[in-house]
Amino acid sequence: MASPILDVREISVEYLSRGEPARAVDQVSFELMPGEFLGVVGESGCGKSTLLFAIVQLLRAPAVITGGEVIFKGTNMVQMSEKVLRAIRWRDYSIVMQSAMNALNPVTTIGAQYADALRAHQKISKEAILDRSRQVFELVGIDPVHLGSFPHQLSGGMRQRAMIAMALLFSPELIVMDEPTSALDVVAQRALMVQIKELQRELGFAVIFVTHDMSLVSHFSDRLAVMYAGQFAELGATSSVFADPMHPYTAGLLDAFPSVYGPKVYLDGIPGAPPDLANPPRTCRFLARCPKAMTICAGPAPEFYELAGRRVRCFLHDPAGGSDA
Amino acid sequence: MPEPASTEPAATATEAPLLETTALTRHFRIGGLRGRVLHAVDSVDLRIDEREIVALVGESGSGKSTIARLLAMLYKPTSGTIRFRGSPVADLKARSDLLAYRGQVPMVFQDPFSSLNPAHTVSYAMMRGLKLHQPALTRREREAEAERVLETVGLVPARQSLVKYPHEMSGGQRQRVNFAQALSYRPKLVLADEPVSMLDVSIRVGLLNLMARLRDDEGVSVLFITHDIASARYVSDRVVVMYAGHVVETGPTDEVLHSPVHPYTQLLLSAVPDPRAPIAISSADAGGPPRVIDPGEGCRFRWRCPLAVQACSQVTPRLRPSSAGHEAACHVTAP
Amino acid sequence: MSLREGLDRLMTGTSGNLARAVAGNKKALTGLTLLLIFAFMAIFPGLLAHDNPNAEIYPRSAAPSASHLLGTTSYGQDIFSQWVFGTRESLFLAIVVGGLATVLSVLIGVTAAYRGGVVDVALSLFTDVFLVIPAFPLVVVIAAYSKNGGNSILIAVLVVTGWSYGARQLRSQALSLRNRDFLAAARVRGERQWRIIVFEILPTMTSLIVANFLGAAVYAVLAAAGLQFIGLGNPDGMSWGTMLFWAENNEALQAGSPLWAIMPGIAIAALGGAFALLNYAFDEIGNPSLRPVRRARG
Numbered sequence: 001m002a003s004p005i006l007d008v009r010e011i012s013v014e015y016l017s018r019g020e021p022a023r024a025v026d027q028v029s030f031e032l033m034p035g036e037f038l039g040v041v042g043e044s045g046c047g048k049s050t051l052l053f054a055i056v057q058l059l060r061a062p063a064v065i066t067g068g069e070v071i072f073k074g075t076n077m078v079q080m081s082e083k084v085l086r087a088i089r090w091r092d093y094s095i096v097m098q099s100a101m102n103a104l105n106p107v108t109t110i111g112a113q114y115a116d117a118l119r120a121h122q123k124i125s126k127e128a129i130l131d132r133s134r135q136v137f138e139l140v141g142i143d144p145v146h147l148g149s150f151p152h153q154l155s156g157g158m159r160q161r162a163m164i165a166m167a168l169l170f171s172p173e174l175i176v177m178d179e180p181t182s183a184l185d186v187v188a189q190r191a192l193m194v195q196i197k198e199l200q201r202e203l204g205f206a207v208i209f210v211t212h213d214m215s216l217v218s219h220f221s222d223r224l225a226v227m228y229a230g231q232f233a234e235l236g237a238t239s240s241v242f243a244d245p246m247h248p249y250t251a252g253l254l255d256a257f258p259s260v261y262g263p264k265v266y267l268d269g270i271p272g273a274p275p276d277l278a279n280p281p282r283t284c285r286f287l288a289r290c291p292k293a294m295t296i297c298a299g300p301a302p303e304f305y306e307l308a309g310r311r312v313r314c315f316l317h318d319p320a321g322g323s324d325a
Numbered sequence: 326m327p328e329p330a331s332t333e334p335a336a337t338a339t340e341a342p343l344l345e346t347t348a349l350t351r352h353f354r355i356g357g358l359r360g361r362v363l364h365a366v367d368s369v370d371l372r373i374d375e376r377e378i379v380a381l382v383g384e385s386g387s388g389k390s391t392i393a394r395l396l397a398m399l400y401k402p403t404s405g406t407i408r409f410r411g412s413p414v415a416d417l418k419a420r421s422d423l424l425a426y427r428g429q430v431p432m433v434f435q436d437p438f439s440s441l442n443p444a445h446t447v448s449y450a451m452m453r454g455l456k457l458h459q460p461a462l463t464r465r466e467r468e469a470e471a472e473r474v475l476e477t478v479g480l481v482p483a484r485q486s487l488v489k490y491p492h493e494m495s496g497g498q499r500q501r502v503n504f505a506q507a508l509s510y511r512p513k514l515v516l517a518d519e520p521v522s523m524l525d526v527s528i529r530v531g532l533l534n535l536m537a538r539l540r541d542d543e544g545v546s547v548l549f550i551t552h553d554i555a556s557a558r559y560v561s562d563r564v565v566v567m568y569a570g571h572v573v574e575t576g577p578t579d580e581v582l583h584s585p586v587h588p589y590t591q592l593l594l595s596a597v598p599d600p601r602a603p604i605a606i607s608s609a610d611a612g613g614p615p616r617v618i619d620p621g622e623g624c625r626f627r628w629r630c631p632l633a634v635q636a637c638s639q640v641t642p643r644l645r646p647s648s649a650g651h652e653a654a655c656h657v658t659a660p
Numbered sequence: 661m662s663l664r665e666g667l668d669r670l671m672t673g674t675s676g677n678l679a680r681a682v683a684g685n686k687k688a689l690t691g692l693t694l695l696l697i698f699a700f701m702a703i704f705p706g707l708l709a710h711d712n713p714n715a716e717i718y719p720r721s722a723a724p725s726a727s728h729l730l731g732t733t734s735y736g737q738d739i740f741s742q743w744v745f746g747t748r749e750s751l752f753l754a755i756v757v758g759g760l761a762t763v764l765s766v767l768i769g770v771t772a773a774y775r776g777g778v779v780d781v782a783l784s785l786f787t788d789v790f791l792v793i794p795a796f797p798l799v800v801v802i803a804a805y806s807k808n809g810g811n812s813i814l815i816a817v818l819v820v821t822g823w824s825y826g827a828r829q830l831r832s833q834a835l836s837l838r839n840r841d842f843l844a845a846a847r848v849r850g851e852r853q854w855r856i857i858v859f860e861i862l863p864t865m866t867s868l869i870v871a872n873f874l875g876a877a878v879y880a881v882l883a884a885a886g887l888q889f890i891g892l893g894n895p896d897g898m899s900w901g902t903m904l905f906w907a908e909n910n911e912a913l914q915a916g917s918p919l920w921a922i923m924p925g926i927a928i929a930a931l932g933g934a935f936a937l938l939n940y941a942f943d944e945i946g947n948p949s950l951r952p953v954r955r956a957r958g
Contacts, residue, residue, distance in 0.1 A: 043525040185384035185552065190596040212526065215598040256527045258559035260582065260597050267559070269530035273495050397848050427850040440841035444863035457850050506849075 006032040011068035020278040024050040026230040039221035047230040093174040094167035100159035104151040111147030136165035157188035229285040236310030246312040349405035365391040367570040380557035383567035397432040428458035431507035435519040437499035441491040448487040458510040474505040497528040569615030569625035576651030586653035691937030701747040713741040749899035758877035765826030773834035790824035803892035826872040874939040900924035
């Protein structure tokens with residue numbers, strides 16, 4: 001029985017401000033097994049990117065981790081010093097950002113940046129640098145001649161793949177990705193996702209993939225977490241979540257995607273807006289927009305119940321009580 | 326002069342289109358000693374009738390946004406004509422004529438965060454628009470009209486929205502304000518340039534429904550520019566597919582999406598992630614920007630096309646009918 | 661819309677934010693307090709100083725005492741009165757020069773950015789020429805050739821040498837705004853170009869315009885004092901700079917009336933400092949990342 005590579009326990013992140021601090025991530029917990037592909041879906045403001053940055057300890061003021069632990073390979077990263085973090089960063093885990101143009105240095109060649117990354121962690125010869133750089137380029141399907149190119153000389157899709165290649169330099173066990181395909185067009189997105197999945201199968205790393213596009217991640221993730229207002233609303237195997245969404249928000253989200261092939265039906269979306277995270281309601285956070293609200297929902301918020309390997313934060317699935325009208 | 330919102334029933338669809346373009350072309354000179362030319366839009370024939378939603382679908386670089394700006398008269402065409410209700414738009418010289426056109430064909434922009442001036446309230450924007458395009462109304466009447474259109478687009482109570490600043494509203498609400506502004510001019514055609522792309526998924530559908538209501542209840546046509554085929558299918562009557570500045574396929578939406586003729590349309594459809602569709606990992610077309618700089622003759626899709634033959638690099642294919650109302654520009658599939 | 665309504669709109673948009681931001685910023689509060697003190701001194705000098713600043717009737721070069729808080733000059737004038745009454749002219753110069761220079765900067769900078777093309781090239785060249793000319797020597801030369809013109813020449817000279825830096829800044833900011841959708845939206849709405857510049861662009865640039873004004877005011881305070889000190893101002897006027905001029909002429913520091921030179925010097929520094937503090941604060945306020953915008957997409 002393998003043990004999880006990542007164990008996030010009750011992590012909370014607040015954005016400090018002059019007024020009330022806003023709790024962008026509210027006691028989120030989950031485990032990630034080695035080689036697992038976890039998709040985290042949610043809309044803007046739900047806290048998914050903040051959660052990601054909290055996990056890899058890259059939060060910047062005014063965002064601050066105010067509670068919880070992130071146990072990566074047995075050690076709590078929240079308490080690690082920057083020195084220790086720098087040693088394991090990129091080596092044991094790496095990050096792929098939303099836009100390559102934000103992550104890659106525009107004034108040096110790609111090859112030079114790979115060399116920098118490699119040298120930062122170990123003494124390494126020029127040949128070894130070249131070898132490894134070529135290897136990762138091959139993995140993602142870019143002609144090694146582009147090691148001498150500047151980022152702006154590559155197309156959008158190639159840049160993203162160059163970023164992914166950079167994340168693979170040390171064969172890390174975990175790669176976190178923050179919407180890496182959102183800047184690409186539909187065709188390039190599809191190709192990149194297929195590539196990521198193939199690499200994952202081949203090299204065996206775990207992935208946490210944050211996105212607002214549920215349909216994109218649906219074909220590639222093993223498990224899916226749906227995030228709303230700083231909390232996980234639902235967590236479970238992707239196929240189960242899609243076939244049988246338990247939380248009304250998940251169901252609403254699935255329904256908000258007009259289909260290309262299915263029957264044409266009138267869709268409602270989910271009218272309304274998420275609650276103010278500086279003053280979250282005591283009740284279930286989805287209450288104001290929920291089509292299935294019951295009287296019990298007006299009381300204290302539900303727990304993150306567990307049923308048959310899935311978890312959901314909704315009274316509809318409270319294993320203890322029945323569902324009240 | 327204020328017109329009633331619902332127009333007379335449209336004439337038969339084959340007559341007098343509301344807006345049509347003939348060989349519309351827009352080139353941009355880009356730097357460099359060789360004086361290269363970017364062919365943003367080349368020889369586009371477009372047709373929009375009354376009370377219909379036409380989706381203009383394409384990826385970035387396809388020219389769809391440039392078309393919107395040409396139709397909104399933000400750019401002048403390099404060549405070709407735009408006719409609105411039969412008369413060429415290039416003939417409009419007097420300020421009053423231009424203003425009248427802008428009232429009939431307003432535009433809604435993509436980015437709700439930058440399309441409203443952060444220094445002004447909603448009321449300012451609405452009243453300015455009404456002052457320009459419904460000058461006969463008194464101030465009271467303008468206020469009433471502003472409230473009416475805000476309610477039509479779903480911003481209720483309207484009074485509350487009028488005094489808000491953009492940063493006090495969500496993206497979806499801002500886009501509704503933009504639609505309300507356009508609606509207050511009593512337009513015939515709204516140019517909507519990717520109006521929902523920057524909105525959350527759960528909110529998009531609400532705005533798509535709004536566009537359908539504009540067509541059904543207010544008699545307004547919409548040119549819906551998007552890269553998302555699913556939204557195009559949900560709300561449009563006809564679809565025009567563009568690639569690299571050319572129209573590659575056009576026809577009734579259901580027909581085109583059900584039986585796509587052009588290889589690019591087929592590629593687009595296969596790449597759309599749909600949670601309800603069976604899992605299908607398509608071949609690794611890596612995508613890539615379309616070649617629009619000094620492209621020369623020939624089909625611009627040929628480098629990515631699995632069906633390309635020699636004629637494709639020699640002659641630019643024209644739109645040819647494939648079935649009723651359905652046309653495609655491909656030497657192989659629509660000869 | 662009438663002009664008044666237009667001005668109203670210009671002010672309401674950002675004034676709420678401004679007021680809050682100023683109140684919460686220590687530098688801004690300090691600067692504002694100093695400025696208010698000086699404003700009071702300028703508007704109601706008689707309440708503070710009871711002697712006629714020009715009257716040469718008192719004992720000469722007297723040390724500070726109860727009746728002459730800062731002592732007297734070697735002409736027998738009360739230094740404290742001079743100091744208080746001098747505020748008016750110094751503040752007046754700062755505000756007028758600051759204001760006029762800012763108006764020029766806005767007109768030239770924003771027009772260059774919005775019109776683009778040939779107009780931009782021409783205006784930018786014009787701006788660059790003035791930017792590059794060494795201001796102080798130019799100012800000295802012009803002022804020397806036009807003595808006895810009183811303060812109007814001084815103001816003209818300072819404005820002419822003080823607008824170009826601001827014009828560059830404002831042009832840059834206006835350029836960055838040029839492609840914002842709300843400007844295209846205004847064009848598509850059918851607005852005339854001048855309306856777009858005045859009612860769409862300028863309101864979003866108020867912080868930078870105010871910051872420009874403050875910077876120009878600092879420049880005016882110091883440059884005016886400098887010119888007056890070397891005698892190129894109006895020596896019969898009553899300002900801190902002229903006080904320094906006369907004090908220097910009479911070797912005040914050596915002759916035992918040091919306050920005659922020190923007090924106007926401190927006042928000049930304080931007024932310049934007040935504007936500078938407010939300027940720093942406006943930089944912070946103008947930075948969009950501090951604005952309370954919550955990007956909720958729903």
